[in-house]
Structure formats: structure tokens, C-alpha cells
Amino acid sequence: DTAVSQTPKYLVTQMGNDKSIKCEQNLGHDTMYWYKQDSKKFLKIMFSYNNKELIINETVPNRFSPKSPDKAHLNLHINSLELGDSAVYFCASSQQGGVDIQYFGAGTRLSVL
């Protein structure tokens, strides 16, 4: 039973399109995150939600909009995709806030052509 699952695993799309990535965790955690991992493997926090409330928004373009319908789900919608958005996006969750151990999904590799 996958603890943190995100779909799709791969996403190939054209510039200017809008796409969504879904994430679900069955660990009963209160906090969920989206990270972006670039080609150099650097992992950067994008958003954090605690019990459906936005906690962190790390200067991400407003083309990125997270949505948390309940504390087990955190989806990421991206409008008007750009070439620079190509990366691997990871969802994660933790029992409490950011200093707690985090559990990661397998990642979504987004390629913008």
C-alpha cells in the first residue's frame, strides 16, 4: 500500500498548456508539501499545507496553484507551462510541521516542449 502516491509519473506537454499533478497520502499526516527537483538534483520547497491551510509559498510564480481539498490530498495545477517548468515534482507529507521526517512520493517528471 503506497504511503504517498502521485499521478501521473510522467507528463509531457507543450508550452502554454495547463496541467495538474495529483497527490494523496494514506499516512494520516497533517502536513503535505510540493518540491521541485531540477536537473542538478537540487530539491526546493514550493508549497506546504497543514490541514488544508497554506503554510509555505516559496516565491513560486502564480501560474502554480496548489489545492488541498482535504488533508490527505494536495494537488498542483500549473497554468501556461513554460520550458523552465521542466523538472521532477515531488509530493511529500509529514506528521507535523517541516522539521519532522518527511515521506515522499515517487515523483512526476514534467517535460515541457
Place this chain on the structure above:
Amino acid sequence: SQQGEEDPQALSIQEGENATMNCSYKTSINNLQWYRQNSGRGLVHLILIRSNEREKHSGRLRVTLDTSKKSSSLLITASRAADTASYFCATDAGTGRRALTFGSGTRLQVQP
């Protein structure tokens, strides 16, 4: 530059050898964590060490923390081919301690 910078960026060793990776950070922390990422997969938590701890063990892993030097090291003893992965340290000092800050990792290749 970022919190949690790993050194070296890449490391290649033979099976059975020990692998040591280092991490440096810039501001005070409450804890430091190490994660492993296999190719094409998500990160997996390995070990957490608190700021008042100097050393911690978990199986073949040994982590040390020197808060005076703002550095940590991860030692993998008797490495195996299956240890091939990227290893990241993460600190809780970023974003007002509301999130972990990761470095760019050390890519470890263990040759069978």
C-alpha cells in the same frame, strides 16, 4: 548558497569499502536529516540527528554532527551495490523552521 551543501558531489567506490559524505550548513538548526534517493524514485528518510546529539547509528549508517563547525557526515560501512543512490542532507533552518532545506546531494556509485 544553500543550506545543507553536500560534499563530494559524486563518489565512486568498490563494494565492501566505506563511503563518507559530508554536509555543511549555515545557520543554527534543531535537527539534521539524511535521505536517500534511488534513480527515478522519491527520497527515503535514513536518519535524523538532533542538535544536542553528536553521533547516531542505524545499521551500517553512522551520522555525526558538529554544530560548532556546522557540519555533518554520513558514513556507510561495508557498502553494497544496492547502496548506489544520491544522498541528501536536510536541515530545519530554512523558512522559519517550517520546512526542510535540502542540498543538491552526493551521488554514490558502488561498483560490484
